[in-house]
Amino acid sequence: MCSANAIDELAHRLGERVRADRVFGPGDPAYAEAVTLWNGAVTTRPALVVRPRGSAEVATAVTAAREFGLGVSVRGGGHDWAGRALRDGGLVIDLGAMRDVRIVGADAVAGGGSLAGDVVAAVARHGANVATGTAGVVGMAGLTLGGGYGLLLGTAGLAADNLLGAQVVLADGQLVSTEDDPELLWALRGGGGNFGVVTEMRIRTHPDRGLIGGIILFPWEQAATVSARYAELVADAPEGLTVLLEFTFVPDLGPCLLAVPVWSGEPQHAETAIAEVMRLGTPITSTVGPATQKDLLTQFDQAVPTGLHWDLRTRTVATLTPGILDLLIGLAEQRPGPGAGIGLQQFHGAATRVGADDTAFGLRTDHVVIEISAGRGPGDDADAYRNWAETVWTALEPHALPGGYPNFLLPEQHDQVANAYGSHAARVIAAKRRYDPQHVFTATPLPDHAPCL
Numbered sequence: 132m133c134s135a136n137a138i139d140e141l142a143h144r145l146g147e148r149v150r151a152d153r154v155f156g157p158g159d160p161a162y163a164e165a166v167t168l169w170n171g172a173v174t175t176r177p178a179l180v181v182r183p184r185g186s187a188e189v190a191t192a193v194t195a196a197r198e199f200g201l202g203v204s205v206r207g208g209g210h211d212w213a214g215r216a217l218r219d220g221g222l223v224i225d226l227g228a229m230r231d232v233r234i235v236g237a238d239a240v241a242g243g244g245s246l247a248g249d250v251v252a253a254v255a256r257h258g259a260n261v262a263t264g265t266a267g268v269v270g271m272a273g274l275t276l277g278g279g280y281g282l283l284l285g286t287a288g289l290a291a292d293n294l295l296g297a298q299v300v301l302a303d304g305q306l307v308s309t310e311d312d313p314e315l316l317w318a319l320r321g322g323g324g325n326f327g328v329v330t331e332m333r334i335r336t337h338p339d340r341g342l343i344g345g346i347i348l349f350p351w352e353q354a355a356t357v358s359a360r361y362a363e364l365v366a367d368a369p370e371g372l373t374v375l376l377e378f379t380f381v382p383d384l385g386p387c388l389l390a391v392p393v394w395s396g397e398p399q400h401a402e403t404a405i406a407e408v409m410r411l412g413t414p415i416t417s418t419v420g421p422a423t424q425k426d427l428l429t430q431f432d433q434a435v436p437t438g439l440h441w442d443l444r445t446r447t448v449a450t451l452t453p454g455i456l457d458l459l460i461g462l463a464e465q466r467p468g469p470g471a472g473i474g475l476q477q478f479h480g481a482a483t484r485v486g487a488d489d490t491a492f493g494l495r496t497d498h499v500v501i502e503i504s505a506g507r508g509p510g511d512d513a514d515a516y517r518n519w520a521e522t523v524w525t526a527l528e529p530h531a532l533p534g535g536y537p538n539f540l541l542p543e544q545h546d547q548v549a550n551a552y553g554s555h556a557a558r559v560i561a562a563k564r565r566y567d568p569q570h571v572f573t574a575t576p577l578p579d580h581a582p583c584l
Contacts, residue, residue, distance in 0.1 A: 133201050133220070138178045141199045141222070145181050148191045153182040153228070165206065165225050166217055169268075172440035173214030177204070180223040186298055186306050186330040189224060189243075193328065193571070194304035196222040203571055205328050208246050208270025212443045213541060215574055224328060226272075235333070238295060243330040245271045248432075250334065251424045259336035260395070260424045262287040265375070266435065267428035272329045277538035277575045278321050278492050280500060282344065282393040282427055285370040285480030287337050291320040291492055292485050296333040299326065302571040306330075318562035321492030322552070323537055323575030326566040343401045344393035344427050345419035351386040353412040354378070354460050358388070360411045361475070362451035365499065370480030371396015372404040378459060380469035384415065392419060393427060435506070439470060442517045444503040444524035445539035445547075446531040451475070451499055455530050459501070462523045467515035470506035473523065475499050491562075493534055493553030500536050501527060537575040549578040 133141070138156070145154045155162045156179050165180040178201065183189045196203045202221035209216050217223055226244030232253035233240050239261060241250050248267030254260065264274045264281045271290075279290025287293065296309045297319055307327075309316035318326055349357045361376050368374065375391040392408040394401040405419055418430075448455055463473055478498045487495045503523045505516035534550035542548065552559045556578050563570075563577055 133178065133199055137199055138201070141195060141201060142179055144195055145179070145192060148195075149181055149183055149188045153184070155180050165223060165227075167437070168209040168211075168214055168216060169437045170212050170214055170441045171438040172442075173217065175214055175217040175219050177217055177219065177221045177223045180225050182225045182228050184228045186300060189226075189300045189328050189330050190304045190306055192222065192224050193300055193302065197302070197304075197571065205324060205572070205574075207244055207273045208268060210266075210269045211273055211574075212441050212539070226328075226330075229330065234336075237336055239334045239336055241271055241332050241334060243272050243328065243332070245332075247271050247274060248425065248428060251428060254336045255339070255423065255425065257336070258339050260287070260339045260342070261334055261336050262290045262293045263424075263428065264290065265391075265428065266431040267425065268432050271334075272332060273324060273574070274538070275332065275334075276319055276322070276324045276329065278536060280476045280478065280536070282373055282375075282391070283337070283395045283424075284478065284482050285368070285373045286395045288481040288485060289321075289492065291490055292482065293335040294320050294332060295335055297329050298331040300328040300330060302327065302567045302569060314562065315566065317489075318491050318559065318566070320490035321537070322559050322562060323577070325563055325572050325574050325577055327572060339424075340395070341398050341401075342393060342395055342422050342424060342427065343405055343419065344391070344422045345417065346430060347390040347392065347408065347411075347417045347419060348381060348384065348415040349388040349390065349412040350415055351388065354388055354463075355456070357390075357412040358451070358456045358460065359453070361390070362456060364407055364411070365477040365479070366450060366497075368477065368479060369396060369400065369404060371400060372408075373477060373479075374408055375477075376475040378463040378473040380466075380472065382469075386463070387415070388412070439506040439508060440513065442505040442520045443539050444520050445535045446501045446503075446524065446527040447494065447535055448499050448501065448527075448531055449496075452530070455527070458526060458530070462526060465519065465522075467505075467519050468507065468511055470508065470511065471516060471519055472504050474502040474504065476502065488555070491552060491555050491559050493551055493555055494532070498532065502539065540576050542576040544576075548576045551576075552578065
């Protein structure tokens with residue numbers, strides 16, 4: 132921990148090299164904004180925040196923090212649920228001023244602080260889409276580096292699969308390009324923000340053939356039927372169809388199943404594919420129709436506002452067996468309140484065709500990610516929500532594959548972390564030792580050692 136005098140001196144140093152009005156500490160209005168994250172439960176308080184406007188200023192911040200012995204964290208969109216954008220008593224490098232997106236040929240080149248919505252808006256003007264997650268307000272870099280399941284996964288793959296290159300400030304302050312270091316690109320594509328500060332990304336775009344998507348609500352009384360038909364559908368879905376399913380709560384309706392289908396394949400097959408989703412049950416309502424990618428992301432932005440207190444857990448299963456579905460329905464019925472839910476995301480199509488060793492991402496076979504989310508307001512019982520999430524996570528363990536989606540894992544979930552990168556664990560660990568041997572950067576958790584396979 133630095134002394135107050137040392138922190139003042141660091142602030143002065145950064146103010147000279149970056150600009151004083153972009154370096155702030157407790158008491159500054161900009162500080163309060165920078166330490167407010169999507170997860171309102173995060174109370175971490177850094178000593179300083181710096182908001183650089185380019186790679187050179189990022190390098191200055193990293194070098195200065197190390198010189199003064201201050202820990203570093205990186206804030207992109209601020210949506211990492213575990214709050215790793217902030218570091219107690221440390222220096223936050225807030226990339227919020229680096230959100231420019233430009234189109235170069237068929238690719239998008241995005242600043243390290245770009246949100247998914249920024250990239251989507253830029254490529255849409257050129258008749259294209261891009262692989263993102265499910266929300267527009269999420270930081271594109273954090274999402275991409277950890278993997279990035281999303282609504283176009285079947286045709287576009289993971290967000291990480293579409294990362295073509297990056298500019299990175301390493302722990303020693305050196306700015307490097309992945310064009311000169313393919314191993315660094317490999318590590319960034321699924322290994323998280325553990326190797327340096329990504330200040331710019333080159334991202335593959337995909338022609339917009341016309342998207343069909345929206346939300347379908349089914350009554351809770353149909354939970355067994357809808358979930359069983361969903362399991363059958365995703366087990367053999369065409370790559371153009373990606374469907375999320377949520378065991379959730381909707382105001383004025385109560386417990387519901389919420390299906391989010393997106394068709395991104397050839398337009399002539401859209402009607403048949405969407406009809407299969409509609410036949411999961413008897414819908415209460417549906418908003419499915421022609422949509423832009425911005426429309427699809429905005430529906431999630433509105434549903435999950437900033438400020439709730441969140442606990443998340445995750446498991447991955449090879450298939451949704453009847454036993455797993457019965458378990459999920461029963462556990463969903465035990466949720467402590469409306470903010471607790473269970474989401475299912477399929478992994479299929481284009482994402483499975485990426486070479487198993489082409490990226491650091493650990494699992495390339497068809498599977499379903501189960502996201503357990505417990506979002507509570509100020510008056511809700513924190514222990515009840517947290518205990519419910521832990522109960523669901525524990526109950527699923529006997530049915531789950533080893534590992535889990537790194538963007539949702541905590542370091543103390545040792546077994547899942549050890550297996551999260553599959554057969555790539557040793558190579559990921561080696562990359563960490565090569566690019567950041569002193570562990571300056573901590574993003575998604577990394578295994579301490581490679582698992583025995």
